[in-house]
Amino acid sequence: MTQPELSRDNIVPFIADIFRRRGAESYLGEAVTMSQHMLQGAVLAEREGAAEELVAAALLHDIGHYTSEFGTLSLGDVRDNYHEEAGAAVLERFFPAVITECVRLHVPAKRYLCATDPAYYNQLSEASKHTLSLQGGPMSKEEVAEFERNPYYQEAVRVRIWDDAGKDPAMATPDFDHYVPLLERVIQRAG
Numbered sequence: 254m255t256q257p258e259l260s261r262d263n264i265v266p267f268i269a270d271i272f273r274r275r276g277a278e279s280y281l282g283e284a285v286t287m288s289q290h291m292l293q294g295a296v297l298a299e300r301e302g303a304a305e306e307l308v309a310a311a312l313l314h315d316i317g318h319y320t321s322e323f324g325t326l327s328l329g330d331v332r333d334n335y336h337e338e339a340g341a342a343v344l345e346r347f348f349p350a351v352i353t354e355c356v357r358l359h360v361p362a363k364r365y366l367c368a369t370d371p372a373y374y375n376q377l378s379e380a381s382k383h384t385l386s387l388q389g390g391p392m393s394k395e396e397v398a399e400f401e402r403n404p405y406y407q408e409a410v411r412v413r414i415w416d417d418a419g420k421d422p423a424m425a426t427p428d429f430d431h432y433v434p435l436l437e438r439v440i441q442r443a444g
């Protein structure tokens with residue numbers, strides 16, 4: 254299949270199509286599908302009254318597992334420890350920096366929280382505890398200081414917390430189409 258030329262005009266339907274075709278795939282080691290997981294993150298962000306950019310970041314944070322759809326061959330599809338960079342790379346042409354940074358930092362944010370919040374590690378899912386070691390374990394003091402120099406680190410931490418909470422098989426969500434107008438608005442605002 255030939256790739257469409259992606260632009261600000263068709264990126265949202267393109268992502269919607271990925272959710273539709275591939276959202277039912279399992280989220281490794283979790284009791285929810287990939288689309289349930291990402292939609293739950295968005296719902297949790299909305300419930301907190303977060304900015305639309307952060308709702309979008311929660312919704313798209315794991316898009317890096319589907320980067321082959323964007324025509325880029327990437328380890329992010331198969332190797333958990335690259336999907337955050339891969340996801341940010343495919344989104345950055347269309348979405349504002351706050352979103353792409355939250356996507357890029359969602360794995361470092363977990364390592365950050367493990368280093369700075371003793372209660373955080375214990376509430377992680379078993380699968381998430383397992384991947385932590387593959388992802389480098391808790392941050393060192395130096396890494397914590399470096400992370401806090403990122404202007405979006407606090408937003409990335411919020412997205413991470415919704416990410417962790419969005420693994421509930423009993424939680425209902427609207428479908429992806431509910432978020433299409435919101436995604437179009439954040440792209441518009443990014444100018």
Ligand SMILES: [Fe+2]
Pocket residue numbers: 290314315416
């Ligand atoms: Fe996630």
